[in-house]
Amino acid sequence: MRIPTLLAGLAAGISLLSITAAQAVEINYWQYVYDTRVKAMDELIKNFEAANPDITVKQTTFPYDDYQTKVIAAHVAGNGPDVLQFYYGWLDKFQQGGVLQPLDPAVFPNAEIEKDFFPIVSAISRDGKYYGLPTAVRSLALFYNKKLLDEAGITEPPQTLDELVADAKKTVKTDGGGNITSEGITLDPAGQDHQWWRDVLVRQFGGVPYDDKGNVAYDDDAGLKALTWYTDLATKEKVGALGFMDEGQAAFKGGLAAFTVDGTFRLGSFKPITDFEWGVTELPANAEGVRSNFASFFANGISADVTGEKKAAAEKFLQYVTSPEAMQIWLKTVGELPARREAALTEENLADPIYAPFLKGLDYAHTSNFVDEAGQRQVAIDMVNRVVLEGQSPKDSLDEAAKQEQAILDAAKK
Amino acid sequence: MASTAPTIAADATRKGRAGFRLTLRQRRVAWAWGFLALPIVFYGWIRFYPTLNAFWLSLTDWDLLRPATFIGLANYEKLFADPTFWKIFGNTFEYLLIGMPVSLVLSFIIAYYLDRVRFLHGFIRALYFVPFLTTAAALAWVWRWFYQPVPIGVFNDILSHLGLPAQPFLRSTAQALPAITVTGIWAGLGFQIIIFMAGLRAIPSTYYEAARIDGLGEWAILRKITLPLLKPTTIFLVVFSSIGFLRIFDSVFNMTHNDPGGPLNSTKPLVLLIYQTAFSSYDMGYAAAQTVVLFIILLVISLLQLFLLRDRA
Numbered sequence: 001m002r003i004p005t006l007l008a009g010l011a012a013g014i015s016l017l018s019i020t021a022a023q024a025v026e027i028n029y030w031q032y033v034y035d036t037r038v039k040a041m042d043e044l045i046k047n048f049e050a051a052n053p054d055i056t057v058k059q060t061t062f063p064y065d066d067y068q069t070k071v072i073a074a075h076v077a078g079n080g081p082d083v084l085q086f087y088y089g090w091l092d093k094f095q096q097g098g099v100l101q102p103l104d105p106a107v108f109p110n111a112e113i114e115k116d117f118f119p120i121v122s123a124i125s126r127d128g129k130y131y132g133l134p135t136a137v138r139s140l141a142l143f144y145n146k147k148l149l150d151e152a153g154i155t156e157p158p159q160t161l162d163e164l165v166a167d168a169k170k171t172v173k174t175d176g177g178g179n180i181t182s183e184g185i186t187l188d189p190a191g192q193d194h195q196w197w198r199d200v201l202v203r204q205f206g207g208v209p210y211d212d213k214g215n216v217a218y219d220d221d222a223g224l225k226a227l228t229w230y231t232d233l234a235t236k237e238k239v240g241a242l243g244f245m246d247e248g249q250a251a252f253k254g255g256l257a258a259f260t261v262d263g264t265f266r267l268g269s270f271k272p273i274t275d276f277e278w279g280v281t282e283l284p285a286n287a288e289g290v291r292s293n294f295a296s297f298f299a300n301g302i303s304a305d306v307t308g309e310k311k312a313a314a315e316k317f318l319q320y321v322t323s324p325e326a327m328q329i330w331l332k333t334v335g336e337l338p339a340r341r342e343a344a345l346t347e348e349n350l351a352d353p354i355y356a357p358f359l360k361g362l363d364y365a366h367t368s369n370f371v372d373e374a375g376q377r378q379v380a381i382d383m384v385n386r387v388v389l390e391g392q393s394p395k396d397s398l399d400e401a402a403k404q405e406q407a408i409l410d411a412a413k414k
Numbered sequence: 415m416a417s418t419a420p421t422i423a424a425d426a427t428r429k430g431r432a433g434f435r436l437t438l439r440q441r442r443v444a445w446a447w448g449f450l451a452l453p454i455v456f457y458g459w460i461r462f463y464p465t466l467n468a469f470w471l472s473l474t475d476w477d478l479l480r481p482a483t484f485i486g487l488a489n490y491e492k493l494f495a496d497p498t499f500w501k502i503f504g505n506t507f508e509y510l511l512i513g514m515p516v517s518l519v520l521s522f523i524i525a526y527y528l529d530r531v532r533f534l535h536g537f538i539r540a541l542y543f544v545p546f547l548t549t550a551a552a553l554a555w556v557w558r559w560f561y562q563p564v565p566i567g568v569f570n571d572i573l574s575h576l577g578l579p580a581q582p583f584l585r586s587t588a589q590a591l592p593a594i595t596v597t598g599i600w601a602g603l604g605f606q607i608i609i610f611m612a613g614l615r616a617i618p619s620t621y622y623e624a625a626r627i628d629g630l631g632e633w634a635i636l637r638k639i640t641l642p643l644l645k646p647t648t649i650f651l652v653v654f655s656s657i658g659f660l661r662i663f664d665s666v667f668n669m670t671h672n673d674p675g676g677p678l679n680s681t682k683p684l685v686l687l688i689y690q691t692a693f694s695s696y697d698m699g700y701a702a703a704q705t706v707v708l709f710i711i712l713l714v715i716s717l718l719q720l721f722l723l724r725d726r727a
Contacts, residue, residue, distance in 0.1 A: 069693050072478050093696070097479025179564045179580045190672040243585040244563060247672060256565070374694040378673070385677045389587055 025313040026056045027306075030081035031298075032067040036268045040333035041321075047329075048320045055313045057083075075099045075303070082306045082314045085298045088123045089370030091131055092412065100301040102129035107315050116340050120295045120367045132301030133322040136336030137344075138264045139295045139361040140192055140200070142283055147276035148182070148258040157281040161204070161229070164259065164284045168239035171258035183257040184239030186248030187384075192294075193230070193248070194380035196261045196283070199294040199366045201226035204286040209368050214409060219402035228394045231387040242388055252278075263296075264358050267335035282357045295365035297339060331355075337362065371412035379405045465709075471702035478696050489703035498679055499687070499704075506660060506684045506711075509595055513659040517599040517606060518651060524603070525610035526640075539611070543604035550601060554668035557597045558584065561669075584669060587680040594681055597665050602658060606651055613647030614640070653719045660712060661685055684708050 029045070031037060038061055045057045060081065062070045068090060074080035075097070086094060094100045113121060113130055124131050142164070144157045152170040168184025175181050187193065198209045198218070207222025218226075233240050245251035252260040255275050261283065270278060285291045300321055302314045320326055327338035331349075337358055338344040344362070349355045370376055383401035386392040436444060472489055476482035493499050528538060545553060560568045561583035570580045583593045617640065625635050641648075663685040667674055674690065675682025684704065692701035 072696065076478055093479070097477075099479070175564065175574065177574055177577075177580060179570075179574065181565050188672075241563060243582075245566060246558070246562060372695055374690075381673050381676065382678055385587075385673075389582075389585065389677055 024054060024056065025309055026058060027082040027310060027313050027317060029057050029059045029083045029317070030067075030071065031059070031061055031085035032064040033061040034064070034334075036334045040330050043329055043333065044321055044326050047325075048317060051320075052313075052316060055316065057317060071099065072097065075305075078305070080303050080305065082303050082310055083300055083317055084303060085300055086132065087298055087373065088134075088296060088367065089373045091124050091126070091299075092369070092371055094301070095126055095131060098304050100131045101304040101306070102126075102131055103133070103302070103318075104315065105129075107319070108133065116342065118295070118339060118341060118344070118362055120297065120362075120365060121299075121339065123297075123367045123369060124299050124301075132299035133318065134297040134299045134339040135321050135326055135330050136264075136334065137295055137297040137339045137362065138336055139293050139358045139365050140196060140261055140263050140283055141280045141293075141357040141361060143252060143260050143262055143266070143270065144279050144281065145252065145255060145258050145276055146279055147255070152258070157279060158259075158284055159281070160289075161284045161286055165233070165237055165239070168233070168259060169237060172239045174238075180238070180241045180244060181256070183241065183244055183251055184237075185233060185259040186244070186251050186257045186261075187230075187234050187240040187242050188248030188260075189242075189381045189384045190377070191248045192262050193384075194377050195294040195296075197226060197230055197380060199368050200283055200292040201230060203292040203366065204290050205229070214369065216402045216406045216409065219399055223402075224395055224398055227383065227387070227398050231384060231394060234388045242384070264336050265334075267354065271335075280354050280357045282360055291361075291364055293361035293365035295362055295367050372408050375408045376405055379408070468702045468705050468709075471699055472706045474699045474702075476698040476702075478698055482699065485699070489700050492700065493703055493707065501679050502675075502682050502684055502687050505591060505680070505682055506662075508591055509598070509662050509683060510656055510659040512592060513595045513598050513662075514652065514655045516595075517602055517655055518648070520599065521603050521606035521651075522610055522644075522648075525607045525614060526636075528607065529611055529614050539608070542607050545601050546604035548601070550664040551668050553601050554597060554665040557665075558669045558671075561593055584681075585677060587678050590670070590677065590681045594662075594666055594669055595659075597669065598659065598662055601665070602655060606655065609647060609651055610644070613644045617643045649719070649722060653716070656715060656719070657712065660708075660715070663689070684711075 029041070031041060038059070041059055045059060049056060068087075071080060071084060071086070071094075080099070086100070091100075108130060110125075110128065110130065113133065117133070118137055120137060121130070121134060124134075142157065148171050149155075149157070149167070152167070154167050154170060158164040158167045164185065170184075171182070172180060172184035173182040189197070202209050202218050202223050205222040205225040207218055207220055207226070209216075209218045209223075211217040234242060240257075245254055245256055248257065248260050249262060249266060249269070251257040252262075253270060253273060255273075282291060283293055300318055302311065302318060306314050322339065324338070324340055324343040327340060327343040330336055331338055331343075337349075337355065344359060349359060379401050382404075383397050386397040386400070387394050471482065473484055473486060474482035475485050475488075524542065528535070528542075531538065559566065562568075562570065563582070563585070564570045564574055564580055567583075569583065573580055582589060584590050621639050621643075622635060625639055630638070660683075662683050666681050666683055666686055667689075670676050670681055675686045685708065688701050688704045688708065691697050691704060
């Protein structure tokens with residue numbers, strides 16, 4: 001009778017073990033390294049674990065430059081994360097490659113997503129299925145250096161493109177040799193300027209960057225006017241220089257630029273500035289008062305390999321990190337705007353002189369899709385460089401850019 | 415040896431052992447192969463298998479995520495028809511053709527005169543060698559700052575103090591590549607100087623004494639004695655720095671970080687193109703084709719230099 005008893009005891013032990021195993025689900029969360037984002041996520045994980053003692057979340061981060069590669073390589077190797085952050089522009093790649101699974105509509109009903117979130121989240125829906133949800137969204141605005149504006153006798157930040165050029169001319173400083181020593185406006189196509197050009201300026205000059213089928217549509221008169229306007233800042237108006245202080249944000253941070261176009265994500269790195277006061281205003285309108293903006297976001301999605309109780313845990317975690325509470329923590333720590341309307345459009349936020357211009361921008365923002373973010377950005381950088389550095393006519397440069405970008409789009413479709 | 419083998423074999427049979435016995439020589443060979451097996455397997459697996467696999471990948475359209483399909487030579491056709499590739503191909507050789515001769519001549523001149531300096535000799539030599547010990551990425555970022563436009567760029571500040579027009583350096587399609595090559599030359603200079611000095615020291619001083627007694631001038635001594643006897647050193651440095659310049663990557667990547675290889679591909683070497691094709695566009699098949707092309711270039715150059723080396727002996 002001893003052996004059956006032993007066996008029974010063993011069986012009980014095993015079942016106990018399996019129960020504890022079932023209770024402690026660990027999920028892996030990946031995002032890229034950015035100090036404030038990591039801190040905010042640590043706080044969210046702490047809160048989530050306190051509310052769900054049976055789930056632990058492990059955060060892993062990678063430098064931004066390697067992040068996408070790591071996700072893809074880890075997926076191929078079969079040891080990727082359970083929940084991961086991804087840029088909306090990477091979705092096509094991740095969806096076709098089977099990195100992500102669509103959200104279960106029973107847990108995340110489409111109607112609720114569409115009601116509660118800003119409409120730009122539709123950028124991560126394919127065939128009626130959402131592949132993730134963002135905690136925060138980003139939009140662009142015009143940052144200005146109050147000290148430099150005061151020195152030039154400008155009392156109000158510019159509201160139209162013409163005013164912007166006029167104010168930039170008043171604030172730019174040059175030395176005896178004609179070199180710019182302090183910019184009117186930063187020119188940095190590798191930063192946010194390529195988005196400003198594509199989704200804002202092209203539209204303000206009467207065009208659209210892409211047609212309904214997603215093909216390049218900026219190779220028309222509107223695109224040409226937009227490119228000419230932008231490159232004139234360097235070549236004709238001489239209010240900024242490509243590569244000045246290396247990066248636009250560095251020039252602004254160093255107090256050597258009156259204006260710069262940048263996003264919500266820059267707030268964290270501009271906050272420590274003590275040498276001068278700075279402000280934020282909406283991106284300038286065109287002569288007819290038309291405004292536009294570019295909004296984008298990093299979403300959190302669930303890896304395609306996750307099933308069973310891990311999936312349930314991952315869904316719970318995703319629900320928490322996209323909850324209004326999480327969004328407030330994110331806004332406070334990172335400075336990015338909540339992705340839920342209700343959480344974003346609070347009276348407090350709308351009265352905030354810094355958040356308000358970004359929030360207003362979200363109203364009329366566009367979110368053009370990317371198939372190869374780095375490649376498409378490079379096309380825009382080269383387009384500007386050909387005009388400014390090599391003196392090519394904006395028309396020829398625009399045509400070449402359109403051809404190159406269309407080739408990237410075509411290659412992604414096959 | 416041939417006669418002993420059967421004896422021992424016969425001996426083994428006499429003892430009636432199962433299996434067979436090895437001669438001393440055979441045993442030595444077996445031991446040698448036994449020790450060599452590990453590195454061979456390791457190298458075969460870590461180096462040669464991926465290398466051969468790259469050849470196969472270059473014939474596919476693998477994008478990391480979807481299974482690879484065989485597409486024949488389509489990647490190569492695309493590559494050779496792409497004007498950007500030829501631009502980058504040219505850049506790669508431009509790095510070599512500017513960097514290698516300039517660095518060699520410069521390091522020889524410095525080594526030649528440094529060899530005669532006694533005052534603070536060790537200190538000066540260390541100064542030249544320090545850049546070689548520094549991380550390439552750190553060097554690149556410092557030089558990138560040197561090349562900035564006013565008000566932060568060091569070179570341009572000097573130019574403007576002298577009343578000379580500011581230069582765009584890294585922001586110019588014509589100046590960027592030479593500007594980056596300078597960094598590469600400077601970084602490798604210390605090593606080349608040390609090697610040249612070792613070569614110079616290895617030449618017996620009796621040759622010089624004999625030449626001086628015969629009344630030869632400094633120039634003739636340099637041409638007839640120093641340079642010919644330095645040939646092995648020179649060839650080593652030519653091979654070494656050629657490969658270095660053909661594989662230039664980190665200084666370019668770091669110095670043009672916002673627009674890697676730019677502006678307008680004017681500084682992009684082949685290695686950076688491969689990196690971008692593979693890790694920003696995830697076009698692994700196409701990147702493999704580019705890698706095969708680089709491999710062939712390096713192979714041809716290495717064979718050419720091997721041929722030159724043999725010529726010397």
